[in-house]
Amino acid sequence: MLKPSIPKGTxxxxxxxxxxxxxxxxxxxETFSLYGFQPIxxxxxxxxETLMGKYGEEGxxxxxxxxxxxxxxxxxxxxVFSEKDSNKITSQISEKALRYDxxxxxxxxxxxxQNEITFPFKRYQIQPVWRADRPQKGRFRExxxxxxxxxxxxxxxxxxxxxxxxxxxxxxxxxxxxxxxxNNRKILSGIAETIGAEDKLIDFTVALDKLDKIGEEGVKxxxxxxxxxxDALQKLQPLFSFKxxxxxxxxxxxxxxxxxxxxxxxxxxxTFITDNVETLGLQTASxxxxxxxxxxxxYYTGAIFEVSAPAEVNMGSIGGGGRYDDLTGIFGLKxxxxxxxxFGLDRIYLVLEELNLFPATVAKNTKSLFINFGEKEALYAMxxxxxxxxxxxxxxxxxxxxxxxxQMGYAxxxxxxxxxxxxxxxxxxxxxxxxxxxxxxxxxxxFKELEAFLKDR
Amino acid sequence: MLKPSIPKGTxxxxxxxxxxxxxxxxxxxETFSLYGFQPIxxxxxxxxETLMGKYGEEGxxxxxxxxxxxxxxxxxxxxVFSEKDSNKITSQISEKALRYDxxxxxxxxxxxxQNEITFPFKRYQIQPVWRADRPQKGRFRExxxxxxxxxxxxxxxxxxxxxxxxxxxxxxxxxxxxxxxxNNRKILSGIAETIGAEDKLIDFTVALDKLDKIGEEGVKxxxxxxxxxxDALQKLQPLFSFKxxxxxxxxxxxxxxxxxxxxxxxxxxxTFITDNVETLGLQTASxxxxxxxxxxxxYYTGAIFEVSAPAEVNMGSIGGGGRYDDLTGIFGLKxxxxxxxxFGLDRIYLVLEELNLFPATVAKNTKSLFINFGEKEALYAMxxxxxxxxxxxxxxxxxxxxxxxxQMGYAxxxxxxxxxxxxxxxxxxxxxxxxxxxxxxxxxxxFKELEAFLKDR
Numbered sequence: 001m002l003k004p005s006i007p008k009g010t011x012x013x014x015x016x017x018x019x020x021x022x023x024x025x026x027x028x029x030e031t032f033s034l035y036g037f038q039p040i041x042x043x044x045x046x047x048x049e050t051l052m053g054k055y056g057e058e059g060x061x062x063x064x065x066x067x068x069x070x071x072x073x074x075x076x077x078x079x080v081f082s083e084k085d086s087n088k089i090t091s092q093i094s095e096k097a098l099r100y101d102x103x104x105x106x107x108x109x110x111x112x113x114q115n116e117i118t119f120p121f122k123r124y125q126i127q128p129v130w131r132a133d134r135p136q137k138g139r140f141r142e143x144x145x146x147x148x149x150x151x152x153x154x155x156x157x158x159x160x161x162x163x164x165x166x167x168x169x170x171x172x173x174x175x176x177x178x179x180x181x182x183n184n185r186k187i188l189s190g191i192a193e194t195i196g197a198e199d200k201l202i203d204f205t206v207a208l209d210k211l212d213k214i215g216e217e218g219v220k221x222x223x224x225x226x227x228x229x230x231d232a233l234q235k236l237q238p239l240f241s242f243k244x245x246x247x248x249x250x251x252x253x254x255x256x257x258x259x260x261x262x263x264x265x266x267x268x269x270x271t272f273i274t275d276n277v278e279t280l281g282l283q284t285a286s287x288x289x290x291x292x293x294x295x296x297x298x299y300y301t302g303a304i305f306e307v308s309a310p311a312e313v314n315m316g317s318i319g320g321g322g323r324y325d326d327l328t329g330i331f332g333l334k335x336x337x338x339x340x341x342x343f344g345l346d347r348i349y350l351v352l353e354e355l356n357l358f359p360a361t362v363a364k365n366t367k368s369l370f371i372n373f374g375e376k377e378a379l380y381a382m383x384x385x386x387x388x389x390x391x392x393x394x395x396x397x398x399x400x401x402x403x404x405x406x407q408m409g410y411a412x413x414x415x416x417x418x419x420x421x422x423x424x425x426x427x428x429x430x431x432x433x434x435x436x437x438x439x440x441x442x443x444x445x446x447f448k449e450l451e452a453f454l455k456d457r
Numbered sequence: 458m459l460k461p462s463i464p465k466g467t468x469x470x471x472x473x474x475x476x477x478x479x480x481x482x483x484x485x486x487e488t489f490s491l492y493g494f495q496p497i498x499x500x501x502x503x504x505x506e507t508l509m510g511k512y513g514e515e516g517x518x519x520x521x522x523x524x525x526x527x528x529x530x531x532x533x534x535x536x537v538f539s540e541k542d543s544n545k546i547t548s549q550i551s552e553k554a555l556r557y558d559x560x561x562x563x564x565x566x567x568x569x570x571q572n573e574i575t576f577p578f579k580r581y582q583i584q585p586v587w588r589a590d591r592p593q594k595g596r597f598r599e600x601x602x603x604x605x606x607x608x609x610x611x612x613x614x615x616x617x618x619x620x621x622x623x624x625x626x627x628x629x630x631x632x633x634x635x636x637x638x639x640n641n642r643k644i645l646s647g648i649a650e651t652i653g654a655e656d657k658l659i660d661f662t663v664a665l666d667k668l669d670k671i672g673e674e675g676v677k678x679x680x681x682x683x684x685x686x687x688d689a690l691q692k693l694q695p696l697f698s699f700k701x702x703x704x705x706x707x708x709x710x711x712x713x714x715x716x717x718x719x720x721x722x723x724x725x726x727x728t729f730i731t732d733n734v735e736t737l738g739l740q741t742a743s744x745x746x747x748x749x750x751x752x753x754x755x756y757y758t759g760a761i762f763e764v765s766a767p768a769e770v771n772m773g774s775i776g777g778g779g780r781y782d783d784l785t786g787i788f789g790l791k792x793x794x795x796x797x798x799x800f801g802l803d804r805i806y807l808v809l810e811e812l813n814l815f816p817a818t819v820a821k822n823t824k825s826l827f828i829n830f831g832e833k834e835a836l837y838a839m840x841x842x843x844x845x846x847x848x849x850x851x852x853x854x855x856x857x858x859x860x861x862x863x864q865m866g867y868a869x870x871x872x873x874x875x876x877x878x879x880x881x882x883x884x885x886x887x888x889x890x891x892x893x894x895x896x897x898x899x900x901x902x903x904f905k906e907l908e909a910f911l912k913d914r
Contacts, residue, residue, distance in 0.1 A: 003568075003569065003789075004507060004565045004568050004569050004788045004789075005504065005569065006499070006500050006503060006504065006507075006565075006569075007500065007502060007503065007504055007552075007553050010500030010501075010502065011500065012497065012498070012499050012500070012566055012569070012570065013497060013498040013499075014497060014570070014573070015495035015496055015497055015580070018495075018496040018497060018498050019495075019496065022496075033851065034846050034849065034850075034851050035846065035851075035853070036823045036851060036852075036853035038472035038475075038476075039472055039475040039476065039479075040469070040470060040471060040472055040475060041469070041470040041475050042463070042469050042470075043463050043464065043467035043468060043469070043599055044467075044501065044555075044585060044587070044599055045464060045467065045521075045587075045599075046463060046464065047462065047463065047464055050461060050463075061526070061527075062526075064502075064523050064524075064526070065523070065524040066521050066522070066523055066524065066555075067521075067522040067523065067524050067547070067550070067551055069518070069519075069521070069589040070518075070543070071543045072543050073541050073542070073543040073546065074543070076541075081541060084530050084533075084538060085530070086527070086528045086529050086530040086531070089530065090524070093524070094524055095464075096464050098501075098523075108461045108463075109469055111460075111461050112460065112461050112462065112463075112469070113469065113471070116471070118867060118870040118871050120856055120857075120867075122853075123472070128501060130501070130502075132526040142500055142501055142502075150856070153856040153857050154857070155829075155856030155857045157829075157835060157839065157854055157856050158856055160839070161854075164843065164846075168846070276836060276839070279836065279840075280836075280839055280840060280843050281843070331461045332460075332461075366493045372612075372614075378614060379733060379736065379737075382614065382617070382733070382737055383736075383737060386621065386737050386738075389491050389492065389621075389625070392491065393491075394490065394491050394492075394493060395493075396492070396493035396579075397614055397618075399577055399607070399610040399612030399614050399615055400577075400610050400611070400612045410575060410577075413575040414575050
């Protein structure tokens with residue numbers, strides 16, 4: 001028999017991993033809730049027409065399709081069948097597909113339930129998504145997304161709140177030195193307009209977004225290749241020497257964009273957000289204008305966010321988001337502006353692990369193991385265990401009456417800090433022998449003393 | 458454009474539903490953890506060979522298969538293709554399938570990770586499963602299962618603990634009057650042996666299991682139809698008049714099964730469990746021997762559990778489980794005895810709803826909404842909100858400066874109990890006007906007073 005395995009790109013999570021992941025989720029959920037976001041959940045699979053065509057051609061390919069049940073081939077047109085063309089046959093043998101992200105299902109949810117929802121609607125959603133991507137380090141075929149969005153209002157206070165929310169979550173996680181980078185789609189459009197490259201907005205921003213990776217000359221070369229002229233590049237020059245704090249950058253942008261109405265609107269929005277965030281203050285993160293930030297430009301219409309881990313860890317973005325003006329238009333509901341952010345769970349996990357930031361107590365481990373000396377002794381132990389559990393103290397009985405060494409070994413391996421021994425002598429004295437597994441120290445205690453001792457641990 | 462919808466048998470969960478479901482999950486998780494169970498998670502899809510053939514022919518049909526990515530038809534043998542046979546082609550175009558339950562993935566997990574696991578291994582797992590069942594009232598194609606198992610020990614103390622665990626969970630949920638029914642596979646085998654129907658064990662127990670539904674005569678008719686003779690039915694008669702408490706039933710069983718070694722072993726096990734549970738005591742549930750209980754007999758080898766909701770609600774079982782001797786044999790790891798139970802989330806939800814047992818405070822709702830009177834006032838409000846959130850008080854700003862009636866209406870619809878108004882006058886006085894949305898009462902308060910007031914709510 002082959003050793004059992006799991007599909008590539010998927011993962012089993014051990015107790016320790018689940019506990020650590022839940023530690024992150026719990027802090028995020030608690031903070032979402034504190035900020036007035038409410039949880040929703042949507043089905044793991046959607047009708048194919050809900051998902052297909054929403055993520056581009058590449059996205060369509062990466063969506064996991066579910067085979068129809070029963071005699072699915074009986075519904076396939078003979079002509080289509082004879083062609084043996086995988087693309088053509090897919091829609092005839094598959095009507096459902098696994099969720100690819102949380103945004104499209106959320107849009108579908110808002111449209112479907114629009115009459116039950118009170119707008120502005122602040123929702124969060126933490127669920128797995130599936131992508132038939134080539135698995136590689138840190139990229140999985142099943143992973144959790146963790147999104148918060150507000151739809152039904154244009155207020156920029158929401159952008160301010162999202163910056164505060166990022167700061168609150170990372171502060172609670174003990175992750176100091178996070179940078180929240182912010183840009184605005186209108187500024188990117190304004191720059192393209194100013195340099196006379198409106199028609200090449202996408203090429204322009206895709207190239208600009210790579211400044212970090214390929215440097216100024218690389219960006220310029222790519223822009224030239226895309227047909228952006230020397231004149232335009234000349235006008236762009238100030239962007240490459242952007243320096244100073246957010247105010248300095250805003251001043252430079254104002255100068256650069258004075259002839260673009262759209263660009264100036266972007267600067268105004270950015271100013272509102274950075275000014276108010278500064279006045280309200282952040283705990284441990286910093287907010288930094290980054291005019292090269294583009295992220296899924298086609299989607300965003302206002303603010304664009306991206307969160308970088310502290311400089312000492314080499315990790316890409318650990319969060320991102322932005323404002324979009326037409327989330328639900330694809331499902332027939334117009335004029336529903338929204339803004340949202342997401343947290344990159346897997347990367348946050350790796351960062352906390354690398355920086356040793358998971359609290360030692362995060363694993364809700366059993367505090368005490370009662371050693372099993374036989375039926376009568378086990379019943380005596382179980383009475384104590386039952387009473388301990390009633391007041392919320394985790395305790396376990398080793399289930400079998402085996403050699404003490406084996407039972408002690410079990411406590412060791414599971415990192416249970418205290419073992420409790422109760423044999424004939426202890427039962428007579430209505431007491432317990434409490435053993436500290438680390439120090440080896442032993443003491444005789446009454447149940448009251450045992451309870452008080454474990455309660456404090 | 459068509460109104461968007463979701464696949465039949467699936468559900469969207471609104472904020473209220475998610476919150477109530479999490480209320481149940483949290484109590485179950487907390488109790489699992491208190492009893493020393495640790496969480497694991499497995500991937501949503503497994504390799505098809507892990508799942509197929511494990512749930513019988515019907516099960517195989519109900520497993521959702523995932524279509525291979527890319528040009529999946531290119532790998533299909535031409536001869537197979539030309540037959541246009543859905544069954545034959547399935548394994549050539551699909552290599553993965555959605556989890557059908559949590560038991561088989563758990564068995565796979567134990568075998569795959571046997572060298573990392575400390576046995577006895579107490580794990581719990583709460584994840585969705587998918588079945589291509591015909592959807593009907595209360596039966597879904599996607600639903601959560603919620604299982605706890607111990608593997609690697611034969612100790613009957615674990616059965617005792619599972620009874621306590623059921624009792625603890627339902628007591629915490631405020632659901633009084635739950636009945637935990639218990640039987641033992643060895644007793645069923647013993648009875649079949651005693652009446653000379655060992656070879657008809659399955660038919661015999663399937664019929665007996667229907668006593669509740671079709672009555673004594675119905676059961677007898679079905680047994681006769683399956684070839685169980687009058688002689689055997691005569692010997693069976695005492696079973697139909699089983700009365701009294703658990704001790705009375707055990708005495709009757711001892712009498713009935715005295716010639717069956719296996720049957721007497723079952724009685725002994727049952728006695729151990731019921732005696733010790735009685736000595737240790739239950740909070741609100743009761744434990745009741747039910748010799749007709751069979752549940753997936755092929756699977757269980759010792760104790761069999763089933764939990765019934767209180768008599769006043771008309772709901773089937775809300776939990777069940779039992780002991781099995783060979784969970785992991787299918788994956789090549791022999792002699793791994795285990796015992797497990799599960800909670801039926803959807804039914805527990807319906808029961809709590811019907812009996813009005815969800816606490817009113819279960820929804821983590823925003824306590825206070827600050828009314829938006831414009832940019833300056835909003836900033837004043839946001840300063841207060843920022844400080845409230847820092848100490849864990851949920852508060853929100855209405856994002857837009859619209860008519861007060863609309864803002865108040867929003868607070869009403871979202872059941873936010875307090876609104877806070879701060880205009881020019883309040884800003885001057887460094888104060889806030891606090892309005893109780895229920896009584897209409899208003900009062901002028903300082904930030905300190907506001908904070909103290911909301912903290913107590």
